Amino acid sequence: MAKSQVGEESAMGCQTTLKKQHSTQAAKSICSKSKPYAVVKDIPANNKDSSDDLFSTEKLDGCRNGNTLDLHGKGIKKLQKFEKLPGMKTLDLSCNSIEEIEYLDNHNEITELKLYGNNIRKIKSLDRLQELQVLQLQFNNITTLRKGLLKLRKLQRLRLDSNRLICMESRELSGLSQLASLDISHNQLTDITAVNMLPCLEELFASSNRxxxxxxxxxxxxxxxxxxxxxxxxxxxxxxxxxxxxxxxxxxxxxxxxxxxxxxxxxxxxxxxxxxxxxxxxxxxxxxxxxxxxxxxxxxxxxxxxxxxxxxxxxxxxxxQKSCLMDFESQMEDLQQSLAERFSQVKNLMESLPKKLPFKPSHTASTKLTSVPGYGSRPQTSCRSRSRIEEARSFAAQHFEK
Missing domain, CATH: 3.80.10 (Leucine-rich repeat, LRR (right-handed beta-alpha superhelix))
Incomplete structure (x- = not known):
């Protein structure tokens, strides 16, 4: 079985490089270079206008692609409240400088949330994301889970690798009844007995711990x-x-x-x-x-x-194929039999015809008439009946032949 595809992001160069780092700050610097065209100046914490401007409806629409809102690598330090975008299923806030998860309560239709590569230390404000199925929190500064994941009952894939987790308690995972894939590698864990609270768990990655x-x-x-x-x-x-x-x-x-x-x-x-x-x-x-x-x-x-x-x-x-060939052969046999019967009928008909004609013509129609002297030339007639010809011959025999 291949490792879960949850971590494969649009910024694959960023993620691949991040995997090789064990320092969150190093990961942050590399992540910020993965999309130079998307990076903006850091937003000062006390500059409310510029922050509000980044989360304005007009700016957010420009970052939307279908059902995905892409705010990857925008230099965000603090989340601001923004209007709910109908149909949004994926929210990408990765590779920023976010320290606190907030203002996501009204976006309860989200099924995938990407917060990797930030400065988050505590998981909170996710209770109302009841439809969330994929959560990526790798490459942050999280030290403990506490109650941050208790209400995510539809969560199926969770990445917490490359953080600063020291321990996990069973009660912290008790609400993840549908979780199938968990990545807690590259932390400081000494015990993972708490994962026994995950009855649907199929993939567990716990490498490089203690x-x-x-x-x-x-x-x-x-x-x-x-x-x-x-x-x-x-x-x-x-x-x-x-x-x-x-x-x-x-x-x-x-x-x-x-x-x-x-x-x-x-x-x-x-x-x-x-x-x-x-x-x-x-x-x-x-x-x-x-x-x-x-x-x-x-x-x-x-x-x-x-x-x-x-x-x-x-x-x-x-x-x-054999059945089709048999059907074809049967049809060919029927055709052969039918042709043989018809040929036999034609042959019988031909044999029943007389071999000689029942009469023999006395003269051919091409015989020329002898002109009668004294009568002048007889005009040609179009009538060529047999009786007229015979009468003419009889007349000639009586009057002109000795």
Missing amino acids: LCGVIDLSKCNKLQELDLSNNKISEVRGLSLLETLTKSLTRCFHLVELNLIGNIAETSEEDETMHLMEVSYLMPQLEYLDGVPLNPSNSENQNSQVIQKTGLANASLEST
């Missing part, structure tokens, strides 16, 4: 992808890393990808192979460990299923 001891994720039954890389889990005394994890992940039946790199001390190739074999045995459902395929047979099974479905489709197509 996790150690027993990692309890026993109630995350739907967990599919887990990243615990670059922590200190291997420092549990008297208990191996595998024993620690397998005890807490025994009920994660859907877990297919696990990343533990950066926890175990450097080992030889032989030890690493044994480690992979042991994990594969203890967690047979795993497909990837530290990016390495554990069970190629799973891929083979998937490929065989695809091949099987393709074979069935081909068989169905072949059956259809």
Whole structure:
């Protein structure tokens, strides 16, 4: 399973560079350079007119693109109250200098809120955003969650990576009943037991923290992808890393990808192979460990299923083609039989006709008449009937032939 696409923003250069930084201030400077054409002068906190002007309806309409209001990298230091924009689903306030979340109460139709790359220290004023599904708060200065997320019951994806979180309590996550993806990597957390309050959690990214001891994720039954890389889990005394994890992940039946790199001390190739074999045995459902395929047979099974479905489709197509060919052959046979019957009828008709004509003409119509002397030349007539010709011949025989 690929990592959540929530963090892919329009300013991809900004985000990619930010991921490599562990300092919020460094991230801020880089973020401000990602869109030089969009950056404006910082708004003084006491200059109310210029701030109001930035959030005027006219200026906001110019930043709107469909159902998205894009205020990325505008140099905003303080949010101002602005009119509700009908149909707005995405609000992008990323890569600014915002320190406090405020004046968002009346925008309760928002489904995605981007506040990454600011100076926010406290999560608040989000209670009325009941339709919010995606919240991005990475690269800020947040140290604790408190009650800031309790009312976001439709939230599905949350990014809190690259902040200053020290701890998370179960009650702080108790309202996130639909959360499926959580990124808390690059913080200072020593315990993540609170995520057991998330019954729908499928992706958990907790790399580069200070996790150690027993990692309890026993109630995350739907967990599919887990990243615990670059922590200190291997420092549990008297208990191996595998024993620690397998005890807490025994009920994660859907877990297919696990990343533990950066926890175990450097080992030889032989030890690493044994480690992979042991994990594969203890967690047979795993497909990837530290990016390495554990069970190629799973891929083979998937490929065989695809091949099987393709074979069935081909068989169905072949059956259809055969049926069409059989119908065509049947039609051709019927046509042949019909033609044979008609040919036979024509042949019988031809055989029934007489071979000779029933009469024989005595003379041809082309015989020339002999002119009668003394009578002058007889005018030609257009009548050519047989009786007239016979009469003429009889007359000539009687009077002119001896």
